[in-house]
Amino acid sequence: MATRTRRTERREKPLSRERIVEAAIELLDTAGEGGLTFRALAERLATGPGAIYWHVAGKDELLTAATDVIVAEAMAAAPSGATPRETIRGLALAVFDAVDGHPWIGGDLSRAPARSPMLRVFERIGRQLQALGVPHAAQFTALSALQSYILGTGGLNAANARAQHQRDPGTDRSDFINAAADDWASLDPDEYPFTRGIAEQLRAHDDRVEFVAGIDIILDGITARWAPPVGG
Template identity: 70%
Template sequence: MATRTRRTERREEPLSRERIVEAAIELLDTVGERGLTFRALAERLTTGPGAIYWHVTGKDELLGAATDAVVAGTMPAGPADTTPQEAIRVLALGVFDAIETHPWIGNQLARSPGKSPMLRVFEHLGRQVQALGAPPAFQFTAASALLNYIVGVGGQNAADARAHQARTPDTGRTEFLDNAAAAWADLDPVEYAFTRGVAGQLREHDDRTEFLAGIDLILTGIAHRQPG
């Protein structure tokens, strides 16, 4: 009875693009891109596929709108006195966490470098790079390096987490890292001398801390390209 009541209440709400995008995000988080069909979406919204097509033309547009909605929520709205470095870190972590929460976003950002979701991030990074005083000829390179690092590492982290969950669903993160570190330590000492040497750091590292350390490395490089 409760389920029937909830469905009735939801059906009475006017169908809008915003509701469709919200439901699409919920569906993507649950079943991934392959499970996002207009039939499944219509069932979730207790409507017909034709009503959804009135608001969005197809799956590609829907994926783009869902990605844009999530990415828009990562845009910093901090105080005006925030430094460019801190603004970049806040945005980077926001995108990193969004990709971890919504793993499908990583694929969408990589597929659509010239569309709105990616451009939101690129524009914000570019403005902060300008605020850092980077030479004009270096600004595109700096903003692109930051963007590619954020999306690439965020996407890889989410992919690794999904692969770990699929292969060893009963293994916790600590045990998984212990096993991986032990495997690194057993590698050939000549062919993999460096990898063996950092095996202990693999066991102890924190993904978000390492991610921010990489951002700081890029910011340091930008600082060294200051004019004068």
């Protein structure tokens, strides 16, 4: 009772790390963060879980590799602006749009930002800070602020996408925002006067516009402190 059947005739397309990562991205995009499973991945690749492990160390590495592909694509597409500020905006928006299109990367961006290719993003942003005239001693601080903000927005967007999908998979984003705005509007006036007051702004806001407004706020703060007013 022990012989195992074997029916492969040398797959026409052999497994490879590249093909595995590609399939993982498809799975993540269609089924969400929880959809990436070695079994599901094996089925999609018409193989078994064991075969995947010959090409990939484990799930963490697979997720990191998938995130890297998305971020690398986003960076390749990021336009170079006319001014340092516009270039920074473009880089930040490229990350924002990548998270928007693939919410599952949101949580992982922070995982190892000192590693490629997020490192490449911040290298490019850093150079623009230099071009903006931020002195060397302040560059780390300035970049850290931008980094936290960009990764924070990414994490929030990912969390929102998850919450929206979990709450009611059918609804679209504006329904979700409206429900949240309704929540805020019906808070206790004594305890949450401020939050109640901005409920309508939550309802009407555009995530992308708010994101770039935040970038501009931070760049304003940076240039006001460290860069000549002409530089921005």
